[in-house]
Amino acid sequence: MADASDALDRARAHTQAWLDSLDSRAVPPRAGVDEIIQRLGRELPDGPTDATDVIDLLAEACEPGLTAMPSGRFFGFVIGGTHPAALAADWLTSAWDQNAGLRNIAPAHSAVEDVAEGWLLDLLGLPTDAAVGFVTGATMANFTGLAAGREAVLSRVGWDTGRHGLAGSPGVRVMVGAERHDSVDLVLRYLGLGEPEPIAADDQGRIDVTALRDALADGPDRPTIVVLQAGNLHSGAFDPFADAIAAAHEHGAWVHIDGAFGLFAGASPVYRHLVAGHGAADSWSTDAHKTLNVPYDCGLVIVRDAAVLRKAMSMHGAYLIRDEAGDPFEKVPELSRRGRAIPVWAVLRAMGRTGAASLVEGLAGNARSFADGIAQIPGAHVLNDVVFTQVCATFGDDALTREVVRLMMEDGTAWTTGSVWRGQAVLRISVSNWSTTSGDVERTLVALRAAVDQATATSR
Missing domain, CATH: 1.20.1340 (dopa decarboxylase, N-terminal domain)
Structure with missing residues (x-):
């Protein structure tokens, strides 16, 4: 040693x-x-x-x-930095080297997971008896939640997916907003559910509830899943959960909410209205390495009906030392895994309820400061309603905007990613890091103003 x-x-x-x-x-x-x-x-x-x-x-x-991803000036992609308590706890997780799949083998981790699970459900305003699984990231959280949904809706019509697979089944109709994250389509492919049925969205990417109602009423009568989102990739907008979930449930659909970064809006009294009605859904996903700022890898899947989740995910082996209370591996795709609940517990314990709210409010506040600062730059236009942590801006035509993105990367003060939203080239800013300060925002805006000036001068 x-x-x-x-x-x-x-x-x-x-x-x-x-x-x-x-x-x-x-x-x-x-x-x-x-x-x-x-x-x-x-x-x-x-x-x-x-x-x-x-x-x-x-x-x-x-x-x-x-890449200085943990820096307070990394705004490309929705990924947080690592909170000090979570980083230190993650070191302990590696040193302890516990296989967190079985409750009797790793009682310390299971205890931490039980506590963290309760804290998360409380903080996010979700049913206190829901099951929480700790997976690799938001993609696998969506996979797990939708696997539970597939199990549930097919079971309701008497089809046993575990025994018969999907061949010969009635199939599953999946409806998604036109502006869902691409990983939702990827997961549906993994699950053998094919391409989803897109439902019209408004100019901020929110699903149109009237279009959803019409599609539910007009389409084939078969098992159905509706996927909603908490936090659009470009605008940060949230679907109208109360109305959309009610419409889906009227037709017996399972509702899954992809809340990769936005689900944590529920932790703040200031932003909780964005997720109003979300607690009526059947499953939810989020990613703790985004808004909660724990290290990779740590996605979270939450399913209202724990029995359905276990039926979809669990396996059996005579060599396994099982616990009557259930084991962590029954809620996730993996049998062996690291103790992902430990850094989650640590960051929640370090921040407490008010600290978690302050974290969310700080991220959203910095996004608002970016939007206000960009609005002062000649020729700049913020395209989205900045309701949470995302900002999308243009600086003229597509060519000029792309040049601003290139110059920002060349400058290196901050990382701001280019994208295309609603047919336009944009510079996208995602504020996800706990350590981002007002000084980081101002340093980035100074660099952005210089990039716009240089791009504009070159284009003349």
Whole structure:
């Protein structure tokens, strides 16, 4: 264990140096894949290497190729940084090295998971008897919730998916908003449910409830799932849950809410109205490494009917030491997995109810500051109603907007991603990091103003 101690000391030193660099370093990486491979060395050594030397080589070779994603100035993609309590807890999770699948084998993790599960349901305003599964990310959370939905709606018409599969079944009709996240389609493919039926959305990406009602009434009479969203990828908008869920349930549909980042609006009294009525759904998904700011990988699936979730996900093996209360692996696709509940518990314990609300309100407040600042830039236009943490802006025609995006990446002060929304090229800002300050926002706006000025001057 002396070797382990020395290696951990070196890892801690490199970690601290990395964290200390985040405020001053450029956000994009300085080196590409080929250069880093050369630094690491392609050939596997014939003999052993001291663990401390391995850590030094890894850290020093990779450092130029690291993107400052934990920086308060990373606004590309909806991914948070890691809260200090969650980071430290994640180190313990790795050191404890517990396989979190079985309750009797890993009672410490199961206890943490039980507590964290209760806290999450309370914080998000969801049914207190719902089951929570800790998965890899939002995609697998959607997969698990929709697998439970598939199980439920087919069981209602007497079809046993576990025994017979899907061949010969009545099939499942899946309805989604026209502006759902692409991962929903991916998951439906994984589940053998094919392409979904898109329902019209408004100019902010919210599903049109009238169109949903009409589709439910006019379509084939077969098992149905409706997928709604809490937080549109571009606008941050939320579907009208109360009306949409009522319409779906009138036709016996299972309702799943994809709340990858937006479900945590329920943790704030200021933003809770955005998820009004969401508690009537049947399943929900979110991603703790987004708004909650825990390390990868930690998606969360929540299913109202725990028995349906276990039927869809569980397996049996004579060698497994089962617990009558149920085991964590019965709620997720994996049998073996790391203790994902530990960093979730740690960040919730560190922040408390008021801290979680402040986190959400800070993220949304910074997004509002971005929108206000962009509105002051000549030629700039914010396209979305900034209701939560997403901002989409244009700076003239598509070519000029794309050039602004390129110049921002070249400058390196912040990472702001280009995208296309409703047929227009946009610069998209996603505010997800707990450590983003008003100073980070202003530094980014200064760089953005300079990029717009340069792009405009070049285009003349």
